[in-house]
Amino acid sequence: MPPRKRAATRPVAARRASTKVATDNTEPVDAAVLAPIGVLAPVDPILPPWESLGLLPDVMRAVTAAGYTVPTPIQAQAIPIAMRGGDVMGLAQTGTGKTAAFTLPIVNRLSGGPRRLRALILTPTRELCQQVDASFRKYGQFADVDVAPIYGGVAYEPQERALSTGVDVLVATPGRMIDHMERGNVSLDNLEVLVLDEADRMLDMGFAPQINRIVSGISPYRQTLLFSATMPPEVEALARKYLRRPTVVQVGRRSQAAHTVRHAVYPVPGSRKTALLVSLLQEHAMDSVLVFTRTKHGADRVVHGLQDASIEATAMHADKTQAQRNAALEAFRSGAIRVLVATDIAQRGLDISGISHVVNYDVPGQAEDYIHRIGRTGRAAQTGDAFTFMAPDEIAMVRTIERVLGNPIDRISMPGFDFG
Ligand code: ADP
Ligand code: MG
Numbered sequence: 400m401p402p403r404k405r406a407a408t409r410p411v412a413a414r415r416a417s418t419k420v421a422t423d424n425t426e427p428v429d430a431a432v433l434a435p436i437g438v439l440a441p442v443d444p445i446l447p448p449w450e451s452l453g454l455l456p457d458v459m460r461a462v463t464a465a466g467y468t469v470p471t472p473i474q475a476q477a478i479p480i481a482m483r484g485g486d487v488m489g490l491a492q493t494g495t496g497k498t499a500a501f502t503l504p505i506v507n508r509l510s511g512g513p514r515r516l517r518a519l520i521l522t523p524t525r526e527l528c529q530q531v532d533a534s535f536r537k538y539g540q541f542a543d544v545d546v547a548p549i550y551g552g553v554a555y556e557p558q559e560r561a562l563s564t565g566v567d568v569l570v571a572t573p574g575r576m577i578d579h580m581e582r583g584n585v586s587l588d589n590l591e592v593l594v595l596d597e598a599d600r601m602l603d604m605g606f607a608p609q610i611n612r613i614v615s616g617i618s619p620y621r622q623t624l625l626f627s628a629t630m631p632p633e634v635e636a637l638a639r640k641y642l643r644r645p646t647v648v649q650v651g652r653r654s655q656a657a658h659t660v661r662h663a664v665y666p667v668p669g670s671r672k673t674a675l676l677v678s679l680l681q682e683h684a685m686d687s688v689l690v691f692t693r694t695k696h697g698a699d700r701v702v703h704g705l706q707d708a709s710i711e712a713t714a715m716h717a718d719k720t721q722a723q724r725n726a727a728l729e730a731f732r733s734g735a736i737r738v739l740v741a742t743d744i745a746q747r748g749l750d751i752s753g754i755s756h757v758v759n760y761d762v763p764g765q766a767e768d769y770i771h772r773i774g775r776t777g778r779a780a781q782t783g784d785a786f787t788f789m790a791p792d793e794i795a796m797v798r799t800i801e802r803v804l805g806n807p808i809d810r811i812s813m814p815g816f817d818f819g
Pocket of ligand 2: 498
């Protein structure tokens, strides 16, 4: 291969095109944003072969040399999206192969291209920085991709030399990266891909201001990939701030929990819904049930209906004072009250863990609300069931939700309640 020229700045238009998926607004409705942060990637239980991911031969050679027979689940899901230029939020525990999930698509993208700083990986620690650097060397060995590690506690000169020679990829800890930026050793003008690796740890270590500074110097037309083992609210906020229309790829604990959620649709006339709820609550071991209604008025009505049947319940919606909402939440959390009836708005952002069941008393008008509601159960609880009451005029909406989920939801016909 002839030596590569150090190229001039690539035009913005080209960079824009390279992140087309992330900026494209013309996707079909079914691919619209579903999860709180981004589109949830479909989970295929059968791992695809490496060959189906479309990596270049030089990249595949490195994969084969590494002895990886099949991609791990996070790799199988994240790599195709990253290769299309989309933003990815990858949630998976340690040891699930996240490094290759971002390294391979980056190597693939940079392979054979002009040598300039096109990808930056931010990592929390020196050790991680070294590991990711080694990973780029391993996967990039046949693809002519140059990488340099940048971390603190060591001399500046060798790093400065690497920076002035020119590399395709930097793997850096935030503090030392800023030092080099301040010294004018590095320019982020040509950056196309930013990776925030172990985002939760970076935030734990207090790197938020440094990350902010670094990212503010990078083109908004970049592709951003964020990986984290956990998703505390801080990571969610980080994702909202830096990712654009990301696809959320989650494997491991979170999605396993989500898998245990049993979805079911109960066909029932609207006028019989409260009776059905009472019947389910009386007959099943439903410890803590979050019931969703479309309206505040509806929430109050359900609470009264349950109270009439001697079932303790409380409502939470926008007409309640903050003190009332706190009290309702506290009673629910402590187990004093078994049923909390809420509107979508009221429950957003609340951490109500340990819910055993979610009941959609009304079918949500948006598929994304369905996903969001269901996300309430199966998160902390090991088992969580999600029941949706479907009146005849809600059949079409349930079909839409099923189409978006990519799966039909089981129908459960309760004798005496089904409208037939
Ligand atoms: P994470 O970042 O999720 O903690 P790593 O990317 O460090 O995990 O990978 C953990 C280990 O799994 C590493 O030793 C890596 O070499 C190995 N590994 C990664 N992908 C595969 C694969 N597809 N098949 C087999 N082993 C893999
Ligand atoms: Mg990792």
